[in-house]
Amino acid sequence: MEERTKQILEFLKTTDKAKTILRRGYLWDGSRRESIAEHMWHLGIWAMLLQGEIGFPADLLKVLKLVLTHDLVEIYAGDTYAYDEEGAASQRKREEVAAERLFSSLPEDLAAEFRALWDEFEDDATPEARFAKALDHMQGFTQNCISLGKSWKENGISRERTFLRTDPPRKTDPLFGEILDSLYETADREGVWGS
DSSP states (O other), X not given: OOHHHHHHHHHHHHXXXXXXXXXXXXOTTSSSEEEHXXXXXXXXXXXXXXXTTSXXXXXXXXXHHHHHHTTXXXXXXXXXXXXOHHXXXXXXXXXXXXXXXXXXXXXHHHHHHHHHHHHHHHHTOSHHHHHHHHHHHHHHHHHHHHXXXXXXXXXXXXXXXXXXXXXXXXXXXXXXXXXXXXXXXXXXXXXXXXX
């Protein structure tokens, strides 16, 4: 086997670890926490369904690449809970180190592509990145709503504190505001808040 193929295969084996890195949010039935692999897959579905509904153009293939790579660095950096202020302070640095470690294991051209995708998502500067990041925030919020706030209750997360995650998508597209308003109505009715 060529060295390039060996590198790709090793990377694929490494990315299988994404199935074991757990987020704080629970599956819909509250039975267990969601993995980062499940999260990234679900974001792909969100992107496919909402790409034609938003009011700005965003290349779907690029968005799918962004959502499928954005959390791979957590294989080495671990997941940082959305409401962990202390963890958020060091998150970018930890994830940059992890990105270098993870992506440098690929052949040079693929390493550059994956790193550029990760940087694009983090920098939030393109329409595709803004769309992908809005979906990232909304999927986590929705996951908490459909699991009846299990993670929010465990961590004492109030309705107002969730605005940290929901205000950015609202600024990205009016459709996201409509979706979030509907989710907040359900969340209020179900009493899913942690405090």
